[in-house]
Amino acid sequence: MPLDLVREAQEKLTVDHVDxxxxxxxxxxxxxxxxLLGDDGMCGTALWLRWYGMSEAELVVLPDCPATGGEGCCLFADHAERHTWEDTPEEAPCIS
Structure with a gap:
């Protein structure tokens, strides 16, 4: 994550450390x-880092996914693919 985005995320999250x-x-x-970078302090939203391949990254505030399936989804509203509770143990999340 570029250092300028780390600084910006720290300001938005009011934390000392951003991974x-x-x-x-x-x-x-x-x-x-x-x-996911963290809770932005607003109810129902979080601060995320978005990127594609090796292109530039950007910070985005996204609303939480409202779906429930016995437990809440830990992603953002209108995300692609499956909700977090639908992943099978043998399937690793995308790490690109």
Whole structure:
């Protein structure tokens, strides 16, 4: 994660440390990648890092996924692919 985005994320999250080794939280997929950075202090939203391949990354505030399936989904609204409770143990999340 680029240092300028780390600084910007720290300001938005009001935290001292942001992990620079962000991994995509979506199951294996094509398209944009999304790594959760943390709660942005607003109810029902979170700060995410979005990138595609080796292209530039950007910070985005996204609403939480409203879906429930016995437990809440830990992703954002309108995400691609499966909800977090639908991943099988033998399937690793996308780490590109």
């Amino acid at each position: 620079r080794a962000v991994q995509c939280q979506l199951s294996t997929h094509d398209g944009d990648h999304f790594g």
